[in-house]
Amino acid sequence: MGAEDSRMPPGSAARSGTAGLRADALHNRNRILEVAGDLLAERGLDVPMAAIARHAGVGVATLYRRFPTRQALVREVFADRFAACASAVEDALAAPDPWTAFRTAVEQVCAVQAGDRGFNSAFVSAYFQEFGVGGELDRVMRGLTELTRRAKDAGRLRADFAAEDFTLLVMANSGISVQPSEAAQAASRRLVAYLLDAFRADRAGPADPLPPPAPLDLYDVLRPR
Amino acid sequence: MGAEDSRMPPGSAARSGTAGLRADALHNRNRILEVAGDLLAERGLDVPMAAIARHAGVGVATLYRRFPTRQALVREVFADRFAACASAVEDALAAPDPWTAFRTAVEQVCAVQAGDRGFNSAFVSAYFQEFGVGGELDRVMRGLTELTRRAKDAGRLRADFAAEDFTLLVMANSGISVQPSEAAQAASRRLVAYLLDAFRADRAGPADPLPPPAPLDLYDVLRPR
DNA sequence: GGATAAGTGGAGACCCCCATCCGTTTGCAG
DNA sequence: CTGCAAACGGATGGGGGTCTCCACTTATCC
Structure with missing residues (x-):
């Protein structure tokens, strides 16, 4: 309960718990x-x-x-992948074209997800509620929301695209990625391409109207048990 | 091996093993x-x-x-659901409009899948390799292939739609359906709507070219372990 | 180089699940 | 009503996974 370690320069521990180890x-x-x-x-x-x-x-x-705990281990292992997702999104925010930004952000996050079975499960499981990655996840979500706004304003993203559709995307992609393999990653890329195509605003003809956006929140849907 | 039971009228057992039970x-x-x-x-x-x-x-x-075995139980439990998928597809084959037929077949199969977590897993798991439901599954696949052909011939389904895309659909949908709930079913419907929209041939503008159809075969991808 | 605390590995207690064995009960035919 | 094979359920052994305890080792500081 005492002081952490008064001699330790602040910020020297890149990750939690590495300080003072033999x-x-x-x-x-x-x-x-x-x-x-x-x-x-x-x-x-x-x-x-x-x-x-x-x-x-x-x-x-x-x-x-x-x-x-197992969670502690998993959290530490995947911390960098979560961070990778977050920075992929933030990189996209710097891109000039709103649609390209939106597209690449989605593609990159899904690619990370499809390449690692454990990360995929972690990403799409009740686990990450207690992961302490809420911060990273919020960064990702905030970034995606901003990208969404820009893409809609530019008239490239369909107006009825909803925030919940990101969850849709992530979970659908997780289904593809149960067994990571070259084939699964290719399949993931194809799925994402299809969905991005469906998300585009510039389509001919009145598409069949979408079912209402499900109130789909990862935190809700995947509540333990 | 001896005769099954010479006194049993053929076809009287609706399902295997129910004959002669107390x-x-x-x-x-x-x-x-x-x-x-x-x-x-x-x-x-x-x-x-x-x-x-x-x-x-x-x-x-x-x-x-x-x-x-657990498999025997699961097979028996889900036999009717597999059959339901098969007949949904075959009903669709009778519909006049190729696109409507294609669409409803896909929607119905996905709806069955999204409503039952166990069936979802069974459908998308190595299990069904030894399920003895190969027959039903083949019926489904043959039907979908025919529906695909018709929809393409009618110019309603994009030409680069591949047979593997059904697998894509099923697995993506399985990701949505990990926790069956009203929300998950709604989400499944929305996903399917998005994808059907992406599958349509009549879209404006050159979509970004699709990544190549992954050689995605359920039997391969989900090989045990 | 020696004291000391941090670090270590493996044995084992606990729990959950699968699958079978066996003594008892019960539907049903004669 | 009676006899028996079919059916029953709980106890039990075996396997695997999690997590802890403890006697031994070793890096580090003086």
Whole structure:
């Protein structure tokens, strides 16, 4: 409960919990994160903790000491991917053409999602409610909302596009990405292309009217159990 | 192997294994199927066998005696839903307008899928490789292929629509349907509407060219593990 | 170089699920 | 009514996963 560590310069810990670790401990921690990243990508979110420990060449105790819960581990592993999504969106905000910006942002987020089974599950699971990535997720969502506004103002995005449609996109894409493979990634790209095409404003003929935007909120839809 | 049962009139067993059952056994069997249907829909494919037995008011032994494997149970439970998909497609084949036929077939199949978490998983999982529902599935696929041909010939379906795009649709829809709820079903309807819109041939302007159709085969993509 | 606390790995307690075995009950035919 | 095979359900063994405890090792500081 005392002071964190009065000698530690603020901001020196790139990530939580790395401060004051002994050299060997830090090495193991990194090795665990590395291995866990691979295993989660390949096998999904429910890969046994023991398997991660074994592949990392450490005992389970070491794993649990460093990451008390599975969530803590997963959060740490995917923090950078969440950040990657966020900055992809923010990069897009700098692009001149509103539609291109919208399109590339969507494409990039979906590509990240399709490439990693674990991240996909993490992204689309009740987990991320307690992930502490709310900040990143909000950055992504705020960015996408702004991109949406611009694309609509420019007349390139259909007017009845709703914020919930991002959720639609993410979850549909997650269905494609259950088993990440080259084929699945290609399929994801094709799905996204189809949907972006459907989102365009400049289509001929009266499309069949859309069903009402479902009040679809990831936080609601995926509530645990 | 001996004769099945020489006294049984052929075709009298609506489903496999119901012939010659004692009255109480038959009652329990039906109760199990009923309860299993509900539980699978709600909780998904991995609901514990014990839970099914308990809800049905029978012992696990009874459950296992009637359905030796989980697959046998699931197959029996969802046989009618698979059949429903098949006949929805075949009904559509009778419709006069090719596009309407295509559209309603897709909508109905996706609606069935979105309404039942267990069926959704069953539909989109390695399971159905050994389900013995290959017949039904082939009926569905053959029907959809024919509907595709007609819709293309009529100039209503875009020429670069590929057979693999059905898989795309099913898997995307499965992502929406992880947690069946009114909201999820509405979302599914909206997704399908978007995609059908994207599949239409009569769109203005050169859409961005589609990524190549991924060689996406459910049987391949969802291979166990 | 030695004291010390941080770090370690593996054994094992606990829990959940699957699937089978077996003593008891019960529908049904004669 | 009676006998028996069919049916029943709970106990049980086996497997796998999570997480903790503890005796041993090792980096680090003086």
